[in-house]
Amino acid sequence: MAHLRCGRSLLRELVKDKSVPNCSCIIHPMLFVGQGIRYRKLEVILTTSIEKLGKAGETVKVAPGYFRNHLMPKLLAVPNIEKYAYLMREQRKLYEREEVETVTVVPKTKEDKMKEYQSAARRLDNARLGLRRFINVDNELRSPVTKDELVAEVARQLGVSIQPENLHLPSPLTTLGEFEVPLKLPKSIPLPEGKLHWSLKVKVRRK
Numbered sequence: 208m209a210h211l212r213c214g215r216s217l218l219r220e221l222v223k224d225k226s227v228p229n230c231s232c233i234i235h236p237m238l239f240v241g242q243g244i245r246y247r248k249l250e251v252i253l254t255t256s257i258e259k260l261g262k263a264g265e266t267v268k269v270a271p272g273y274f275r276n277h278l279m280p281k282l283l284a285v286p287n288i289e290k291y292a293y294l295m296r297e298q299r300k301l302y303e304r305e306e307v308e309t310v311t312v313v314p315k316t317k318e319d320k321m322k323e324y325q326s327a328a329r330r331l332d333n334a335r336l337g338l339r340r341f342i343n344v345d346n347e348l349r350s351p352v353t354k355d356e357l358v359a360e361v362a363r364q365l366g367v368s369i370q371p372e373n374l375h376l377p378s379p380l381t382t383l384g385e386f387e388v389p390l391k392l393p394k395s396i397p398l399p400e401g402k403l404h405w406s407l408k409v410k411v412r413r414k
Contacts, residue, residue: 249274250287252295257283264295324396327367331390331407332399334365339414342383351379352411357388361407374407385410 248268253261261267266287269278278284285291338360340348354376362368375389390405398405 247271251278251284252287252291253284254295255283321395324393328390328392328396328405329399330365331361331367331369332402332405335408335410336360336364338409338411340383340411341414346383348381348383348411351381352409353379357407357409380409380411383411383413 249271250266250268251274253263253265253267256262260269267284269284274284285295336357338352338356340350340352343349354371354374357374357376358369358371369390373391375391380386386409388407388409390407392405396405
């Protein structure tokens with residue numbers, strides 16, 4: 208190694224020395240063999256995907272310094288030797304295993320659907336929909352509350368999907384206050400004892 212180091216030093220001095228005539232003729236390619244070892248690429252296996260380098264599990268070539276100073280301390284890559292390659296293959300099998308699950312779809316009966324309708328109707332009847340509006344000087348809403356907006360707010364706030372025809376709202380709401388909007392639900396949904404119809408409570412407040 209000492210002879211190799213002396214050879215590289217001598218080569219640099221000869222190249223820099225302009226007084227030596229025809230110095231290029233004494234430069235042999237073998238003198239650069241030791242210097243090329245420093246720039247040899249290493250094959251590594253990536254443990255995680257790195258932009259512009261490769262995906263996890265791929266084998267790539269990187270500079271030794273990049274691997275030693277960046278990839279290896281952060282466990283972003285491991286040397287491409289049989290021991291690490293075997294571990295990476297087993298890890299990929301473990302995390303990429305596709306489990307086949309058999310899902311049996313049980314068709315809903317009429318009773319199940321009726322229970323869902325009743326649950327949704329009770330939720331609408333017991334809840335109170337809250338809306339906020341800007342008002343004018345005469346205490347009227349700048350933008351009235353329409354039937355389509357009530358349908359959208361029922362889906363957003365209560366998680367129940369209804370149609371505009373399920374609401375009995377002859378005209379939009381134009382003032383602040385609490386309102387009780389009748390619901391037009393199928394007659395097959397039984398009403399609780401003491402109630403004459405399903406309704407949705409709506410409260411419009413100042414914004």
